[in-house]
Amino acid sequence: MANEEDLVEDKEDQIEDNDAASDADAEVAVAEGSRSDRREGRGRRSRDRGRDREFVEKEFVEKLVKLNRTAKVVKGGRRFSFSALTVIGDRKGKVGYGFGKANDVSEAIRKSIDRAKRNMIKLPIKNGTIPHEVTGLFKASHVLLKPARSGTGIIAGGPVRAIMEAGGVTDVLSKSIGASSQYNVVKATFNCISKLMDAKAISRNRGKSLNELWG
Numbered sequence: 001m002a003n004e005e006d007l008v009e010d011k012e013d014q015i016e017d018n019d020a021a022s023d024a025d026a027e028v029a030v031a032e033g034s035r036s037d038r039r040e041g042r043g044r045r046s047r048d049r050g051r052d053r054e055f056v057e058k059e060f061v062e063k064l065v066k067l068n069r070t071a072k073v074v075k076g077g078r079r080f081s082f083s084a085l086t087v088i089g090d091r092k093g094k095v096g097y098g099f100g101k102a103n104d105v106s107e108a109i110r111k112s113i114d115r116a117k118r119n120m121i122k123l124p125i126k127n128g129t130i131p132h133e134v135t136g137l138f139k140a141s142h143v144l145l146k147p148a149r150s151g152t153g154i155i156a157g158g159p160v161r162a163i164m165e166a167g168g169v170t171d172v173l174s175k176s177i178g179a180s181s182q183y184n185v186v187k188a189t190f191n192c193i194s195k196l197m198d199a200k201a202i203s204r205n206r207g208k209s210l211n212e213l214w215g
Helices: 002-058 105-118 159-167 182-195 199-206 210-214
Strands: 061-074 077-089 094-102 134-138 141-147 172-178
Touching (some): 061 182, 077 159, 077 182, 094 105, 094 159, 134 182, 141 182, 159 172
Antiparallel strands (some): 061 077, 141 172
């Protein structure tokens, strides 16, 4: 009888140990599942943030026109500074430019892009080109822009090409005369854009329809 009672007690102890082990395994599985859910949630949120960031970045086309580095000699060595000239646009008739300075390249570019976003102007476009011929001037730089047939492409170099592409122009003829400083050429090109006449505004002021004005 004593042996039978001992066997019964051993079986009950084994059952209790098995139940405790199963409970521990269940707790571990639940913890791992919660951790995996949290990881998936973090991954999903990071992917969502990545998609949002991609959408914001693609809202404007950013083109770096010029990046300049200057060095100042001090007692401990040389101290570098960077300046960036950037052009941005939405390819739908809005362009802007900005100039930024900083001790780091990325910070200089960021400053120039922020200033470009604050200084955007409208670029009138007619069938992929500008509506009429125009000349712009800034200091010793002259820029001439002429409309072109479809398929001509952007016949321009450097800063003028960057501005036209960012604004959404596909066909244009241009000529840069005088000083070739990229900053001056950008200012002269934006002087051209500011002189371009918008057909919708002119037709509204004259009391005519757009078809009557352009034919």
